Amino acid sequence: MALISVKNLTRVFDVSKPWLNRVIERRGKALLTAVSDVDFEVAERSTYGLVGESGSGKSTIGRMLVGLLTPSGGSVEIEGVNLATETDAAKVDAVRSDIQMIFQDPFASLNPRWRVRDIVVEPVVARGGDATGLAEKLLEQVGLSALDAGKFPHEFSGGQRQRICIARALSSEPKLIVCDEPTSALDVSVQAQVLNLMSDLKDNFGLTYVLISHDLTVVQHMSDVIGVLYLGRLVEEATPEELFNNTKHPYTKMLLEAAPQMDGFGREAELPEGEIPDPINPPSGCAFHPRCPIAETICRQERPLLRQVGNARVACHLAQ
Amino acid sequence: MSDTVLSIRNLSVEIPTRTGVVKPVDGVSYDISAGEILGVVGESGAGKSMAGNAVIGLLNPPAHIAKGEIWLNGSRIDALKGEAMRRLRGKEIGMVFQDPLTSLNPLLSIGDQLTETMLTHLPISRAEANNRAVAALEEVGIPGAAERIDSYPHEFSGGMRQRVVIALALCAEPSLIIADEPTTALDVSVQAQIIALLKRLCRDRGTAVMLITHDMGVIAEAADRVAVMYAGRLAELGRVRDVLTQPQHPYTAGLMASTPLASAGKTRLHQIEGAMPRLDKVPDGCPFHPRCTYAESKCRAAPAPQISQDHAACWFPLMAEKVS
Numbered sequence: 263m264a265l266i267s268v269k270n271l272t273r274v275f276d277v278s279k280p281w282l283n284r285v286i287e288r289r290g291k292a293l294l295t296a297v298s299d300v301d302f303e304v305a306e307r308s309t310y311g312l313v314g315e316s317g318s319g320k321s322t323i324g325r326m327l328v329g330l331l332t333p334s335g336g337s338v339e340i341e342g343v344n345l346a347t348e349t350d351a352a353k354v355d356a357v358r359s360d361i362q363m364i365f366q367d368p369f370a371s372l373n374p375r376w377r378v379r380d381i382v383v384e385p386v387v388a389r390g391g392d393a394t395g396l397a398e399k400l401l402e403q404v405g406l407s408a409l410d411a412g413k414f415p416h417e418f419s420g421g422q423r424q425r426i427c428i429a430r431a432l433s434s435e436p437k438l439i440v441c442d443e444p445t446s447a448l449d450v451s452v453q454a455q456v457l458n459l460m461s462d463l464k465d466n467f468g469l470t471y472v473l474i475s476h477d478l479t480v481v482q483h484m485s486d487v488i489g490v491l492y493l494g495r496l497v498e499e500a501t502p503e504e505l506f507n508n509t510k511h512p513y514t515k516m517l518l519e520a521a522p523q524m525d526g527f528g529r530e531a532e533l534p535e536g537e538i539p540d541p542i543n544p545p546s547g548c549a550f551h552p553r554c555p556i557a558e559t560i561c562r563q564e565r566p567l568l569r570q571v572g573n574a575r576v577a578c579h580l581a582q
Numbered sequence: 583m584s585d586t587v588l589s590i591r592n593l594s595v596e597i598p599t600r601t602g603v604v605k606p607v608d609g610v611s612y613d614i615s616a617g618e619i620l621g622v623v624g625e626s627g628a629g630k631s632m633a634g635n636a637v638i639g640l641l642n643p644p645a646h647i648a649k650g651e652i653w654l655n656g657s658r659i660d661a662l663k664g665e666a667m668r669r670l671r672g673k674e675i676g677m678v679f680q681d682p683l684t685s686l687n688p689l690l691s692i693g694d695q696l697t698e699t700m701l702t703h704l705p706i707s708r709a710e711a712n713n714r715a716v717a718a719l720e721e722v723g724i725p726g727a728a729e730r731i732d733s734y735p736h737e738f739s740g741g742m743r744q745r746v747v748i749a750l751a752l753c754a755e756p757s758l759i760i761a762d763e764p765t766t767a768l769d770v771s772v773q774a775q776i777i778a779l780l781k782r783l784c785r786d787r788g789t790a791v792m793l794i795t796h797d798m799g800v801i802a803e804a805a806d807r808v809a810v811m812y813a814g815r816l817a818e819l820g821r822v823r824d825v826l827t828q829p830q831h832p833y834t835a836g837l838m839a840s841t842p843l844a845s846a847g848k849t850r851l852h853q854i855e856g857a858m859p860r861l862d863k864v865p866d867g868c869p870f871h872p873r874c875t876y877a878e879s880k881c882r883a884a885p886a887p888q889i890s891q892d893h894a895a896c897w898f899p900l901m902a903e904k905v906s
Binding site for chain 1: 797802836843
């Protein structure tokens with residue numbers, strides 16, 4: 263059974279000017295649709311990669327999965343429970359403790375005034391659990407020393423801090439960890455260490471990851487299924503092999519072509535056209551059509567639905 | 583070489599601290615020729631930006647150049663101070679920083695910023711500067727340059743701002759551009775555009791470029807030669823194809839192997855154990871030896887010999903067969 267089931271998920275942010283300005287300047291409300299009609303499922307013990315450029319809504323989806331934001335439309339069901347609407351407090355509580363999150367910036371996500379021990383066991387202590395010796399055990403599991411439990415976050419490097427964040431996420435024995443750009447702030451060699459640690463922990467604890475990243479190579483390495491987002495819409499979803507070898511959506515193609523390659527010596531990449539449009543006024547029809555090399559009339563008029571094409575799900579009128 | 587634009591010889595930067603002197607850059611030497619892009623790659627704290635800032639005289643005190651020489655077009659510039667350095671900056675050396683929003687003045691229109699730079703450094707009239715500003719914006723691919731010349735930085739997107747910064751760096755026709763992580767703040771698709779732009783403009787004008795980045799992929803696509811830095815020292819220097827496909831220094835080899843790209847199809851990434859030493863605790867001998875799998879007693883005793891054009895700073899450089 264799928265651990266997470268996301269249906270028609272939509273999130274709209276009100277980015278209007280203050281009320282008085284709107285009256286004086288005779289402007290309406292400005293609404294930013296960060297996530298629009300996104301559907302996907304994540305199987306238990308798998309890694310689902312969400313990839314996209316800035317403004318594609320990937321972090322917003324991550325925040326809605328863990329309940330940091332409420333959806334404007336659609337639903338997120340985790341273990342069959344919709345956290346936004348479920349009225350049975352016991353059920354909500356049970357599911358909540360199965361979800362954890364790892365954030366991008368390990369400098370901002372650790373309280374500088376707390377000792378590492380207190381940080382790591384907070385998810386357990388906050389629920390009144392017994393945390394004796396837990397921090398030491400977890401720190402050793404993520405490759406730090408038990409002695410580090412008495413230190414403060416500033417005594418650690420970026421990679422070590424991210425390990426502390428991972429230890430904290432593990433402490434409540436979650437099933438699902440939403441990782442929002444877990445290695446973007448880290449150097450390449452440290453990134454390799456953290457990604458390897460994440461793979462090991464997944465096997466040891468039977469975790470499910472939702473991995474949010476802008477880095478195609480990281481997502482390719484870690485994921486079982488990848489969803490590509492563009493302007494808040496899921497445009498393609500497939501396994502890494504399928505996505506990288508048999509790319510169907512023109513946006514994914516552009517993204518893969520534009521990504522720097524290690525053996526691309528002096529390569530003259532086919533340059534992407536333009537930039538991501540303003541999400542407050544997205545283009546009509548398919549959001550990618552102004553930059554798409556194969557766009558036709560229908561792309562300007564009708565928004566393509568996500569449909570099964572071969573082994574992938576693609577939102578493109580012309581994909582086959 | 584006659585067309586050498588920048589020549590750094592045995593450069594050391596020191597920062598005196600309460601507990602002793604740290605050396606963020608230690609005995610680094612390299613040259614950049616006209617029209618060449620030298621990629622400087624390394625992890626954070628490797629000293630790559632510090633070396634760039636030393637060249638352009640932007641070291642923050644108490645950091646200072648302790649040793650070594652910097653030559654630009656045949657004249658020595660490391661001892662220049664105040665006004666003399668200011669004339670050089672912008673005129674002979676252009677600079678592109680990571681964050682385009684903080685490197686543009688939010689209170690001046692981009693046209694004003696461009697003409698200000700040109701009027702300061704070039705003997706031209708204001709009208710001529712205006713014309714050149716429009717031409718410069720057109721050259722970096724800003725649509726409707728003539729209309730947008732009076733726009734302010736906040737009216738542009740990140741990629742467009744970085745294009746403006748590049749126009750600004752190039753408008754006084756410098757012989758050297760120092761680009762410090764120019765695409766790190768940008769999205770992949772925009773990064774490709776900016777790198778291509780930098781490559782094209784510098785090839786056309788014969789501008790030398792020092793491209794500082796942590797991204798091996800960007801180096802592979804843009805640079806002609808690459809300098810790999812580790813803990814303030816040069817680990818390896820050579821043609822980009824040689825260094826990336828047949829690295830001689832175990833650090834370069836490890837760095838290459840730990841990128842997810844190089845490990846395609848494997849379940850685990852190659853990892854270099856440990857982390858780069860803190861600058862006040864750089865080990866004796868080769869700075870990489872505590873993390874190096876090939877290290878022997880010689881490596882612990884003394885740093886590897888001076889790096890030359892086709893040798894890594896390693897006692898036991900990897901041969902092709904060792905890199906599997």
